[in-house]
Amino acid sequence: MTTQIESAAAIRLGSFVAVFAVMTLWELLAPRRSLSTSKTPRWGSNLGLVVLNTLSLRFLVPMGLVGVTYLAQSKDWGLFHWLETPYWLAVLVSVILLDLVIYWQHVLFHLVPFLWRFHLVHHADLDIDVTTGLRFHTIEIFLSLGIKAVAIVLLGAPPVAVVAFEVLLNATSMFNHSNVQLALGIDAVLRWLVVTPDMHRVHHSWRERETNSNYGFNLPWWDRLFRTYRAQPQDGHLGMTIGLKQIRDEQQAERLHWMLALPFTTDPSPTSEEPQE
Ligand SMILES: [Zn+2]
DSSP, X not given: OHHHHHHHHHHHHHHHHHHHHHHHHHHHHSBSSOXXXXXXXXXXXXXXXXXXXXXXXXXXXXXXXXXXXXXXXXXXOSHHHHHTOOHHHHHHHHHHHHHHHHHXXXXXXXXXXXXXXXXXXXXXXXXXXXXXXXXOOHHHHHHHHHHHHHHHHHHTXXXXXXXXXXXXXXXXXXXXXXXXXXXXXXXXXXXXXXXXXXXXXXXXXSSXXXXXXXXXXXXXXXXXXXXXXXXSOTXXXXXXXXXXXXXXXXXXXXXXXXXXXXXXXXXXXXXXXXXXX
């Protein structure tokens, strides 16, 4: 089992590095918007948080989610073990259902004030690019791990499905947060298959009704099904303001220690007013 956990970690790291490199290059060659803050301190802090999260996960939960699937398998836990589902079907349905779980987890992180405390660190980014897709408070990462572990045990998801899902979620998060130019015609077709950067950028608008839409990370269907889909931002992609209305201090929003302390220092009550122009 240790070998499988190690190779899963290597696959995840390899795909992270590859997708990160491609998106970074694409952002340099064909950016969608000009960024409003300087890249260096933001990237330092956002990537610093990634390193901190990765090390804490490896240290505190070394078995990871792949370990959870082997545990469930050895105990014969979960729907797919009881139903004796064909392997390919169990993999496919697990990936799709895990994505649905992540959609609802995201909705909950917006609705429940205690959870929003942690998730707002992601939304406090004053720009949106590939590093925003990796900027999550360490406690949100652990809460999310717990939710995914429960879902994996209940489903009896195969290890391959879990590795595929983790790789896919990480890759699509970097893709849909990236500041890349994509022809509008291609975007219109692609957003039926996967959440595109233009679709997800709406979710990072400072307008609250736009923040509370387009929760999907991977498959775009859940937003359409549960009526949280919003096609375009009111102010247009070039005119929209990114971030939260109550957090506009550039100096702070890009400091790692400030980001880590934010859930404990902020007033999590959702803002009900629309931003005043
Ligand atoms: Zn969100």
